[in-house]
Amino acid sequence: MNSNILIAENNEKRKLLDDDNKKLYEDMLLYIRLSYGKSQQESEEILMELLDHLLILQREGKDTAELFGEDPKRYADQIIEELPKTLTKKRMMLIFMGLFYFLGVSTFFNGFFHSILYYGFGKLEGSETYYLGTLTVISLVSIGIVFVVVYYVIRYLKWVCFKRINKVVDFGLTAVLFGIIPFSTFLALFYLVPDMGTTITVPVYSLMIIGGIFFALGTLLFKKS
Amino acid sequence: MSVRSQLLKGILEGCILAIISKESVYGYELAMKLQGQGIDVSEGSIYPILLRLQKDKLIQGEMRKSPSGPNRKYYTLTAKGYESLASFKKNWNSLKVPVDQLLTEEEEVE
Numbered sequence A: 001m002n003s004n005i006l007i008a009e010n011n012e013k014r015k016l017l018d019d020d021n022k023k024l025y026e027d028m029l030l031y032i033r034l035s036y037g038k039s040q041q042e043s044e045e046i047l048m049e050l051l052d053h054l055l056i057l058q059r060e061g062k063d064t065a066e067l068f069g070e071d072p073k074r075y076a077d078q079i080i081e082e083l084p085k086t087l088t089k090k091r092m093m094l095i096f097m098g099l100f101y102f103l104g105v106s107t108f109f110n111g112f113f114h115s116i117l118y119y120g121f122g123k124l125e126g127s128e129t130y131y132l133g134t135l136t137v138i139s140l141v142s143i144g145i146v147f148v149v150v151y152y153v154i155r156y157l158k159w160v161c162f163k164r165i166n167k168v169v170d171f172g173l174t175a176v177l178f179g180i181i182p183f184s185t186f187l188a189l190f191y192l193v194p195d196m197g198t199t200i201t202v203p204v205y206s207l208m209i210i211g212g213i214f215f216a217l218g219t220l221l222f223k224k225s
Numbered sequence B: 001m002s003v004r005s006q007l008l009k010g011i012l013e014g015c016i017l018a019i020i021s022k023e024s025v026y027g028y029e030l031a032m033k034l035q036g037q038g039i040d041v042s043e044g045s046i047y048p049i050l051l052r053l054q055k056d057k058l059i060q061g062e063m064r065k066s067p068s069g070p071n072r073k074y075y076t077l078t079a080k081g082y083e084s085l086a087s088f089k090k091n092w093n094s095l096k097v098p099v100d101q102l103l104t105e106e107e108e109v110e
Helices: A003-016 A019-033 A040-059 A072-082 A088-121 A132-160 A167-192 A205-224 B003-022 B027-036 B043-055 B079-109
Strands: A127-131 A199-203 B059-065 B071-077
Touching (some): A003 A019, A003 A040, A019 A072, A040 B027, A040 B043, A072 B043, A088 A132, A088 A205, A132 A167, A199 A205, B003 B027, B003 B043, B003 B071, B071 B079
Antiparallel strands (some): B059 B071
16 A cells, blocks of 8 residues: 555644544644655554544543553654664655756746836846856755755754644744745845856746646656656 | 663563464454463554564464454464474573572572
8 A cells, every 4th residue: 555545644644633633643744754764654554553543532431541642752763763763865866856946837837027117018038048158047046045944843843742832933933934034045046146157038928838747757756656 | 771671672572473383363352362471562562573573584474354343463473483383492491490590599589
């Protein structure tokens, strides 16, 4: 049984949990799923076993401490420690998949909005000129930033698990850490990197095509993995 | 880690292998069988051990339809698992008698 079927089954079964057990279990689920580099199949199998066990305890009116102990986070760490790692090749493919999707979506929307502004409202230019050197530097640094942001988003989400954190505080922290800081870095990057290298000029609509190609590459990798 | 939990860790692995060698079981069933034997561990503590035994290829899990109700993951022993169980039994037997003897002697001295 593959992991997608297990996930779908898990989503259905979870509805049977009462509120307290559900909160606890979903923290456990998120925390374990966020442990990157671990086999997804094995993760979903153990999550299903824990859910089945929890449902039996609930039916018998027993305490959840029977299953996760007094410190659920420590229990989750023990589980993660014993989960096998995913094959490195598969991991690499997932990283490239993410990268292509990111490049695809950002290039597509860049072209899309530019085209609307130009052809619809006569704003901006009908073509965009790029300095290849600058473009390369900005792309590489952006990719680096995306990796750092994704890494810390995962760290943050794991940190929030098993805590009852105030929603307003959570929202504020998320906005500053993952919205404002990376966004300002991107802006700074565009202004600060000087023009260098040869130039190429492309019509703005072609950016949508380039974006589409990146997206297709990402999908190809997604199907393979 | 307390002495008790250190002692239990290795022994628990051996007991789990012994139970699975008799018949294939799923997680909850295994926890019940351990408790039925009077081995008092929290029910959750078996899952990290099951994962480790799987990683070491001593047992293997298979999702199977149970006669009543949902699909469950049933565990069976591998050839390596049977070997490991045999060596656990050997080690346990060679320890059991001397340790028992030692502990009773102590009681008599007191």
